[in-house]
Each structure stands twice: as C-alpha cells, then as structure tokens.
Amino acid sequence: MLRITVQENDAIWSLILSGKLAGPWVDETTNVWRLALRSGKKIEVDLNDVTGVDTAGRMLLTEMHQAGARLLTTGVANAALVTEITRRLHLRKASGATGCEQEVCTQQRVVAPGENQR
Numbered sequence: 001m002l003r004i005t006v007q008e009n010d011a012i013w014s015l016i017l018s019g020k021l022a023g024p025w026v027d028e029t030t031n032v033w034r035l036a037l038r039s040g041k042k043i044e045v046d047l048n049d050v051t052g053v054d055t056a057g058r059m060l061l062t063e064m065h066q067a068g069a070r071l072l073t074t075g076v077a078n079a080a081l082v083t084e085i086t087r088r089l090h091l092r093k094a095s096g097a098t099g100c101e102q103e104v105c106t107q108q109r110v111v112a113p114g115e116n117q118r
Contacts, residue, residue: 004032012042018049021057030060043069047078061085
C-alpha cells in the first residue's frame with residue numbers, strides 16, 4: 001500500500017510518498033505526477049517514508065528525475081536508490097546518451113545544477 005500526499009504552493013508541487021512504490025501504486029503515482037507536470041511547477045518527490053520500490057517504481061522514479069523532478073530522501077536505502085538513478089543518468093549524459101545531468105547534495109537531496117538547495 002502507498003499513501004500519496006500532494007502539497008502545492010505557488011512554485012512547487014510536492015508528492016510525499018509513504019509505503020511501497022510497487023504494483024498498482026506505481027500507476028496511481030504516475031497519474032498524480034502527470035497532473036503535477038501539467039501545472040508547470042517544479043516537482044519534488046519526497047521518498048523519506050518509502051519502504052520499498054519494485055522495478056516499475058524504479059522506472060517511474062527514473063522518468064520523474066529525467067523530467068526534472070527533485071527526488072528527496074535522507075534514509076540510507078532510499079538515498080542509495082536515488083544515487084543509483086542520478087549516477088546512471090549522469091553516466092548516460094557523459095557518454096553522449098540523452099538524459100539529464102544532476103548533482104547530489106550531501107543530504108542526498110537531488111537538485112538540478114544551478115538550483116538553490118533549501
């Protein structure tokens with residue numbers, strides 16, 4: 001089971017995920033994310049309370065990251081997942097493949113180059 005909480009302000013859509021990003025919950029998260037994309041606002045995805053991610057969930061997080069979403073986490077397991085996603089995309093870009101280049105700050109908060117960290 002996954003709880004998806006949306007917090008929105010003038011500049012940012014925050015998706016706060018709690019539980020397992022797996023199975024049918026990946027499709028539900030995709031639907032919410034697509035609504036956020038249509039808003040034209042920056043998107044943050046808070047993964048601090050995510051307890052598991054299946055292959056489809058990893059693919060969704062990768063797609064979100066490629067589209068510019070900031071993946072936020074402080075937990076060890078989820079930080080490793082975010083690092084894996086961002087490094088893979090960074091390596092693809094360095095090799096000339098399409099993708100986005102991101103940097104990982106010390107708290108494993110993923111921010112686009114040039115963006116201010118909070």
